[in-house]
Amino acid sequence: MAHRSIGQDCLGFLRPDRPTSSLDAIVALIDWKPIGEMLSPLYPATKGEPAWPPLSMFQAMLLAIWYDLSDVKLAEALDDRASFRRFCGFSLHEPTPERTAFVRFRRLLVSRSLDKTLFEAITTQLKARAIRIKTGTIVDATVIASHTEQDSEARWVKHKGRKAVHGFKAHVGANAATALVEKISITPANINDGRAGPDALPDNPGEVFADSAYRGAYFREAVRARGGSIRVAATGMWGRDEKETIARLKAWNHGVHRVRGRIEKIFGTWKRSYGLRRMRWRGLAKAAVQIHLTATAYNFRRTLTIVAR
Numbered sequence: 001m002a003h004r005s006i007g008q009d010c011l012g013f014l015r016p017d018r019p020t021s022s023l024d025a026i027v028a029l030i031d032w033k034p035i036g037e038m039l040s041p042l043y044p045a046t047k048g049e050p051a052w053p054p055l056s057m058f059q060a061m062l063l064a065i066w067y068d069l070s071d072v073k074l075a076e077a078l079d080d081r082a083s084f085r086r087f088c089g090f091s092l093h094e095p096t097p098e099r100t101a102f103v104r105f106r107r108l109l110v111s112r113s114l115d116k117t118l119f120e121a122i123t124t125q126l127k128a129r130a131i132r133i134k135t136g137t138i139v140d141a142t143v144i145a146s147h148t149e150q151d152s153e154a155r156w157v158k159h160k161g162r163k164a165v166h167g168f169k170a171h172v173g174a175n176a177a178t179a180l181v182e183k184i185s186i187t188p189a190n191i192n193d194g195r196a197g198p199d200a201l202p203d204n205p206g207e208v209f210a211d212s213a214y215r216g217a218y219f220r221e222a223v224r225a226r227g228g229s230i231r232v233a234a235t236g237m238w239g240r241d242e243k244e245t246i247a248r249l250k251a252w253n254h255g256v257h258r259v260r261g262r263i264e265k266i267f268g269t270w271k272r273s274y275g276l277r278r279m280r281w282r283g284l285a286k287a288a289v290q291i292h293l294t295a296t297a298y299n300f301r302r303t304l305t306i307v308a309r
Helices: 022-027 033-039 054-066 071-080 082-088 099-112 114-129 193-200 217-225 242-260 262-272 284-308
Strands: 136-145 155-157 165-175 181-188 207-210 229-232
Touching: 022 082, 022 284, 033 054, 033 114, 054 071, 054 082, 054 099, 054 284, 071 082, 071 099, 099 114, 099 284, 114 181, 114 284, 136 193, 136 242, 136 262, 165 193, 165 262, 165 284, 181 193, 181 284, 193 217, 207 242, 217 229, 229 242, 242 262, 262 284
Parallel strands: 136 207, 207 229
Antiparallel strands: 136 165, 155 165, 165 181
16 A cells, blocks of 8 residues: 655745744654664555555654543644644645544554564664663563453552552663663563563663562573673571671662662653553553553653753
8 A cells, every 4th residue: 555645745844933842853863764664564455545654653653652642632633733743744734644543553563563673673773872881771560550451461460558450561671871761571460570570681781670579590590691690679688797787788778779769760751641550452462562652752752851961
């Protein structure tokens, strides 16, 4: 299926007095050409009405994350806001996608399993822009409630002192220096953190900071296999002198939690600002799309902050 040609009537955006937007700066952060090439196989049908450009649809998905918009609100905002049109490549007066176009596009992302590939390709470019000496990796997990308790692929989980949650779990590996998310694994909520943790480890992780849920030989050996060293919060230590041992335990855990706590800000941004308090769609595959899109949107904003500094 041919793609529509958009952005032809671009003179409406060339006024020198037009207001700028942070979206204009985000567009300049990466080379979008390889991302467009990865998306180009979508809409494979040879007949029918020309499809919306996949790259523009993907960029619209990012807008929905940043501004916590439903498909209906996204379609309305894209039709109305000049900054949204510029970001997605639409000119001032041409038509924009309707709500159902976003539904179909999301189904294609799920069917092709492109969400993880796109996340990794974009993150690789963003890491190159936010150059810092890597000091280590933070690994942690967060539970996101399912769209409905009738979602057969989600599971119940209960943490001490908290209400039981029916949903999924995002296992995340983030750069300890830049707080960019580098690796993600999505599972049902009842999967143990330590068992799923290795799938959230990037290559050459350096020092790996994690809470006590990641104690155990399985995760420790996975860290060593990738060339890293592990710093996990301890629940106890051996020693002859009680006061001295307690002091060592507190000092060790303070050093771990001081670094590991940075990942809580990532999860807070996802849930408070990007609408990831609850899944929007049913099923593990669609949950993975939502989480990967959220992490991609977060990495863009985080990189913009680092570059601005």
